[in-house]
Amino acid sequence: MAIELSARQQQILEIVRLEGPITGEQIAEKLNLTRATLRPDLAILTMAGFLEARPRVGYFYAGKKTSEIFGEQLRKMLVKDHKAVPVVISENATVYDAIVAMFVEDVGNLSVVKDHGILAGVISRKDLLKVAIGKQETQSVPVSLVMTRMPNVITVTGEDNVYNAARKLVENAVDSLPVVKVLDAERKQYEVIGRFTKTTVTKIFVELGSNREI
Amino acid sequence: MAIELSARQQQILEIVRLEGPITGEQIAEKLNLTRATLRPDLAILTMAGFLEARPRVGYFYAGKKTSEIFGEQLRKMLVKDHKAVPVVISENATVYDAIVAMFVEDVGNLSVVKDHGILAGVISRKDLLKVAIGKQETQSVPVSLVMTRMPNVITVTGEDNVYNAARKLVENAVDSLPVVKVLDAERKQYEVIGRFTKTTVTKIFVELGSNREI
CATH class of the missing domain: 3.10.580.10 (CBS-domain)
Known part of the structure; x- marks a missing residue:
């Protein structure tokens, strides 16, 4: 399954990869956006398995690479x-x-x-x-x-x-x-x-x- | 990237695979749900690349299988x-x-x-x-x-x-x-x-x- 991420979603991933765990508020701040604007992107990234969210901790990177899918499959x-x-x-x-x-x-x-x-x-x-x-x-x-x-x-x-x-x-x-x-x-x-x-x-x-x- | 689909999302995929192109209304009817209830699922399936949506036509199946990622990679x-x-x-x-x-x-x-x-x-x-x-x-x-x-x-x-x-x-x-x-x-x-x-x-x-x- 190849997911096409928007530019903003890729930015979010990059931020979480480098700085996670990080809260939605903090991500929004870094992007000069409101938390509400980011909500759909964060929901998609989480449901798609790129990010994991933990209450009171924030988001952290959980995305699987293509090579990991290979590994699992084999x-x-x-x-x-x-x-x-x-x-x-x-x-x-x-x-x-x-x-x-x-x-x-x-x-x-x-x-x-x-x-x-x-x-x-x-x-x-x-x-x-x-x-x-x-x-x-x-x-x-x-x-x-x-x-x-x-x-x-x-x-x-x-x-x-x-x-x-x-x-x-x-x-x-x-x-x-x-x-x-x-x-x-x-x-x-x-x-x-x-x-x-x-x-x-x-x-x-x-x-x-x-x-x-x- | 391994996406975990909910049972309902898998049902939707199956319907579109078999009967697409099909409108959101028609999918909702088949599942005895309202169009509004389905909206987030359809949004995720579309953004994740499983479905494509065309105005006035409906949804059709576009999802890639793991084996297709392999093929592309190789x-x-x-x-x-x-x-x-x-x-x-x-x-x-x-x-x-x-x-x-x-x-x-x-x-x-x-x-x-x-x-x-x-x-x-x-x-x-x-x-x-x-x-x-x-x-x-x-x-x-x-x-x-x-x-x-x-x-x-x-x-x-x-x-x-x-x-x-x-x-x-x-x-x-x-x-x-x-x-x-x-x-x-x-x-x-x-x-x-x-x-x-x-x-x-x-x-x-x-x-x-x-x-x-x-």
């Missing part, structure tokens, strides 16, 4: 509603199997799982490329030897919000996070239920920017 | 202000050189250039992995043999907005776009001046969501 969007389907490989598979799986599924990262889909680790294109240019045969190296292993894997749950998930991607410099259901927090037994990747974020970004309802 | 942010530094390799380099460059620079994509930094193509981790598991020696295959070649490379310029750039990433299913300066549009002579990647988008996303001014 914190309401949950990983479970935006995650991609999981792409997993058994910890008994070879590096060669993992490379084939990545091409077949067209993904850049795989979750490596034990029995019952329990997360054992993750493996990326970068990890595989490292093996592929090495001396070893990709068909003889098990993925479990080159993967990032639990408990060092950064994960998210479906209940996490997309802002925090995106922050984990940036802060840990990874392209993908397994979305997990926690079966046993103490023993780090996580079931893999999806992926949250930079592609996921880019799709949300485009969706949000497309002027459609979300 | 269209104001330009690629040149957010792009990453270019990482390039000569078209005379080998696949092995490209793999080494990717590890050294820790990037997933390289721009392949001719003399004077003119874009010849792009190469991804996926392209390199394909060669690495093949029969050929990575040291004997030139990158120019396996890269995506101009004019098939999707590019953006610094003047493009980040929304359109992100959309190109999604629609073309690529992880990275070379940011270029167009030297000769007809002959597709582009100088590489940066990168715009899913990592770039994820960083903007986190920045926008961080409740800070942007």
